[in-house]
Amino acid sequence: MSADRQNDADACMWDELISLLSMKDATTRTVMLGVGSLGVACGIVGCLTVLRRRALMADAVAHAALPGVCVSYLLLGERELGALLLGAMIFGLIASGLIAAMRGRTTVKDDAIIAVVIGVSFAVGIVLLKSIQNTPGGNKSGLDGFIFGKAASMARAEALTVAAVSAALLVLVFSQFKVIRLVTFDPAFAKALGLRVRLIDLLIISMVCVCTVVGLPAVGALMIVALMIIPAVTARSWTDRLSTMLVLAGAVGGIGAVGGTALSASVRTPDGSSLPVGPTIVLTIAAVCIVSLIVSPRRGVLAGWLRQRRARREMMAERVSERARAGPLAVTTAQETNDPGARP
Amino acid sequence: MSPAALDTNVAVEIHDLTVAYDRKPVLWDVDLSIPSGVLCAVIGPNGAGKSTLIKAALGLLSVLSGRVWFFGEELNAVRRRLGYVPQRESVDWDFPVSVRDVVMMGRAGVTGVFGRSRPKDVEVVEQSLRQVGLSEFGDRQIGQLSGGQQQRVFLARALAQEADLYFMDEPFAGVDASTERAIVDVLKALRERGKTVVAVHHDLQTVPEYFDHAVLLNTRLIASGPVNEVFTRENLQRTYGPRLTVLEEAGEAMARAREARPS
Numbered sequence A: 001m002s003a004d005r006q007n008d009a010d011a012c013m014w015d016e017l018i019s020l021l022s023m024k025d026a027t028t029r030t031v032m033l034g035v036g037s038l039g040v041a042c043g044i045v046g047c048l049t050v051l052r053r054r055a056l057m058a059d060a061v062a063h064a065a066l067p068g069v070c071v072s073y074l075l076l077g078e079r080e081l082g083a084l085l086l087g088a089m090i091f092g093l094i095a096s097g098l099i100a101a102m103r104g105r106t107t108v109k110d111d112a113i114i115a116v117v118i119g120v121s122f123a124v125g126i127v128l129l130k131s132i133q134n135t136p137g138g139n140k141s142g143l144d145g146f147i148f149g150k151a152a153s154m155a156r157a158e159a160l161t162v163a164a165v166s167a168a169l170l171v172l173v174f175s176q177f178k179v180i181r182l183v184t185f186d187p188a189f190a191k192a193l194g195l196r197v198r199l200i201d202l203l204i205i206s207m208v209c210v211c212t213v214v215g216l217p218a219v220g221a222l223m224i225v226a227l228m229i230i231p232a233v234t235a236r237s238w239t240d241r242l243s244t245m246l247v248l249a250g251a252v253g254g255i256g257a258v259g260g261t262a263l264s265a266s267v268r269t270p271d272g273s274s275l276p277v278g279p280t281i282v283l284t285i286a287a288v289c290i291v292s293l294i295v296s297p298r299r300g301v302l303a304g305w306l307r308q309r310r311a312r313r314e315m316m317a318e319r320v321s322e323r324a325r326a327g328p329l330a331v332t333t334a335q336e337t338n339d340p341g342a343r344p
Numbered sequence B: 001m002s003p004a005a006l007d008t009n010v011a012v013e014i015h016d017l018t019v020a021y022d023r024k025p026v027l028w029d030v031d032l033s034i035p036s037g038v039l040c041a042v043i044g045p046n047g048a049g050k051s052t053l054i055k056a057a058l059g060l061l062s063v064l065s066g067r068v069w070f071f072g073e074e075l076n077a078v079r080r081r082l083g084y085v086p087q088r089e090s091v092d093w094d095f096p097v098s099v100r101d102v103v104m105m106g107r108a109g110v111t112g113v114f115g116r117s118r119p120k121d122v123e124v125v126e127q128s129l130r131q132v133g134l135s136e137f138g139d140r141q142i143g144q145l146s147g148g149q150q151q152r153v154f155l156a157r158a159l160a161q162e163a164d165l166y167f168m169d170e171p172f173a174g175v176d177a178s179t180e181r182a183i184v185d186v187l188k189a190l191r192e193r194g195k196t197v198v199a200v201h202h203d204l205q206t207v208p209e210y211f212d213h214a215v216l217l218n219t220r221l222i223a224s225g226p227v228n229e230v231f232t233r234e235n236l237q238r239t240y241g242p243r244l245t246v247l248e249e250a251g252e253a254m255a256r257a258r259e260a261r262p263s
């Protein structure tokens, strides 16, 4: 009896997943357009962030968005999405500027500085959020949605905005591809050529801010960085070319976001509610990432392990035959593995 | 401005250069000039400020005081005529980029970073790769090269800049003997074409053989001039301290061992 009901529930879940992914219904299409283009933009911006070693910095920027949203709500006294996101953007840029400033002027190490900024931003955000919720009307402000995200509620205008912003980011990255690649790979050389390295760095961190801001309502401040970094890491394991990596990361981010949203809408928890969108998207992309890191032919764990095993076998075989040739009394001390390039 | 600063036969003219990272000065009141058309070694112990000298000259650092001229002109007027080979450790070799792409970066200063690469750029890149013996490795990801090959990628990128004056930070670091020969050949070819090379060099033994000019540095300038004038025991001792004899003996011993070893 209960097994039957379980089967019914399963069948229902699959039907729903398939109907969501086939996007017959307009609301679904809207939400999918929004999260899909968000995923693409985040994946691409994530590549630059990872390669320029700004992943942690991006996380700080995203966390700083939370107090930014709260402060602009307090200033305006109402929920006006544009203004809230502007607040998030400004706070994100302030956080990155603060980190850059502290880097040169204190003896505290980078990662510690960033950890402090992350913690403080989040703490300030939560305190402000609680005090907003205690004000009249504050309960309905819906600001707590900015922590974990609420993709299901994405309005048509919102989805179109996300899509437009993502398209703009794509055009920017691909039109400036060479400069961005040069600055990201070798900033000192770029500067010697007279390129504006600081400007490109500012561009990259601003793109992180923009992704955070447009992703804030859907995915939330805590997980948006995962949506940037995980696709980048996944893509890197499949290719050695930056252009391909950008395209792959965009695809992983976009498809993962759509798939994760569909999953979250169709899978029901025992009490009948659906899974939260942000975490489901992140887990979907993370699954792709983990599989990639294991099976990718060049950089995967599996391939590395097989390579190492083969090399060991060959060395053992060589050693045995060498010893046999040299006779029983020979001492084997040959260790000619010095790589001329390896310096301490 | 001194008259020398306007002399176009002087490749590098540095006046009163002082640089500090925190409070401690790394370069103190350095004045020097390097004539054009020479191979110049910059030597000094670790931490002497050799890399800092190059970076400050190229405008990569903010300086406390000092002015620099190249061929009698300010940096911004001659940037296109300057090539740069940074220290190999300064970049992430796991970066997803091919050898050819990195060498093409040398063209960015010539063609600009916005245009597509023209046939001429492609030609110069291939020629630079050939010159350092990396033609077959153009499509490799840069992490899949040995240390010596990576060093040559940087050299090829600088060659692709088609500069008149090259700054190289430890171009011989961590390369094997055959790569060292290949690099020396490239440097000599540059000199034959009237180019100037300023290179940080660590192996004192080979200074007289490879270079014709030297800058001895240890926070302050110790000496600067033709190798046969400034590369003296006394100057070296002032640069490296009294323990130089130890260094020298060790170096000579290693050289003897290298010769004695059956090949």
Ligand SMILES: Nc1ncnc2c1ncn2[C@@H]1O[C@H](COP(=O)(O)OP(=O)(O)O)[C@@H](O)[C@H]1O
Pocket: B021, B022, B026, B044, B045, B046, B047, B048, B049, B050, B051, B052, B053
């Ligand atoms: N970015 C930096 N910040 C602080 N100190 C630095 C930095 N770069 C170099 N230094 C210090 O400046 C001194 C000179 O460095 P450097 O020019 O790299 O020496 P060299 O190249 O001769 O070995 C060293 O004591 C080094 O520790």
Ligand SMILES: [Mg+2]
Pocket: B050, B051, B052, B087, B169
């Ligand atoms: Mg150095």
